[in-house]
Amino acid sequence: MPKLQQKSESKCKRKFNIRLALALALISGATSTVARADAATAPAVAPLFEQPGVLTPRGDLIVEPSAQFGYSSSNRVVLVGYTIIPALLIGLVDVREVKRNTATAALTLRYGLGRRAEVELKLPYVYRSDSTVSRELFTGTGVDRVFETSGKGIGDAELALRYQLNQGGNDSPYYVAGLRFKSRTGRDPFSVVTDCTRRCVGADATGTGLPLDLPTGSGFYALQPSVTWLYASDPAILFGGISYLYNFKRNNVSRRVLAGELEPLGTLAPGAVFGFNLGLGLALNDKALISFGYDHSSIARTRQNGVAVPGSVRTQLGTLLMGLSYRLSAKRTVSVAIGAGLTRDTPDVQLSVRMPMTF
DSSP states (O other), X not given: OHHHHHHHHHHHHHHHHHHHHXXXXXXXXXXXXXHHXXXXXXXXXXXXXXXXXXXXXXXXXXXEEEEEEEEEEEEEEEEEEEEEETTEEEEEEEEEEEEEEEEEEEXXXXXXXXXXXXXXXXXXXXXXXXXXXXXXXXXXXXXXXXXXXXXEEXXXXXXXEEEEOSOOOSSSOEEEEEEEEEOOOSOOTTSSEESOSSOSSSTTOOSOOOBSSOOSSXXXXXXXXXXXXXXXXXXXXXXXXXXXXXXXXXXXXEEEETTSOEEEEEEEXXXXXXXXXXXXXXXXXXXXXXXXXXXXXXXXXXXXXXXXXXXXOOEEEEEEEEEEEEEOSSSBEEEEEEEEEOSTTSOSEEEEEEOOEEO
């Protein structure tokens, strides 16, 4: 009887390992075989987030074309003047309604350096369009003006390195450390022309103060260390991670206004971004998996010449995500993710499609 019981337990354990391996491969969108996943190929997180899942096996090259679309809308009311009593304002009211669309097509290359390490290169192409309903700055006009602008071009290229920290297993989580570097290959916000005839601030400012075409990059170099984890709890896969994005400051920054003049801005230091995410994945069968997650980012205030920019506050971005992965073949997987913004500053909706292919 003890021998039969041991055989039964061993059989159940092997079934669980195979089911876990299939789930890990589906979560990541990778094409690793069950044998590779059973041999402790490093898992990370589901394709709901920017980080991939199972690390690329040594010597394999994964080419991942992807497309992402985001839409957001916001309303802003600015009162410029003074009040005699709480119900009476003497001055101007600036009301702006903004509709923003962003589409990003990217090509990502991942190469396995070893059993526990991989390197990744991401090349994005960005198209943006904004529609703003507003009035002239500091004027008494009562006529709304629709201001439309767009921009397209190469975005900020990214280079990342990931390493699995532990062996992991059925009863212990997997931990993967990552380091991502973001470049300034995209057009930065300070190289676009702004719709102001003089300075964009002050009593002599006229125009909308908005850029005539949109940037495709952030304008700053950035470095982001991160740690992700994944834990198998039959029949679910629990995953999550934390990250810290540090933006390097720029000196002697200036922007060009409509009249052709340069407006000096001095030294700019964007706020750092602390982020965390968590989620749950469920394997529907040996080809399909559904996952749910939450992603949160806290962005610190931007500083100009060592002083916090007026009106700049800590911003909280929260997104609820749902994704589906389907394995088309041994070397191809398609993943679709939908995100809904939970805070005012988060895009209202995000949609992404990825198709990793192994060579």
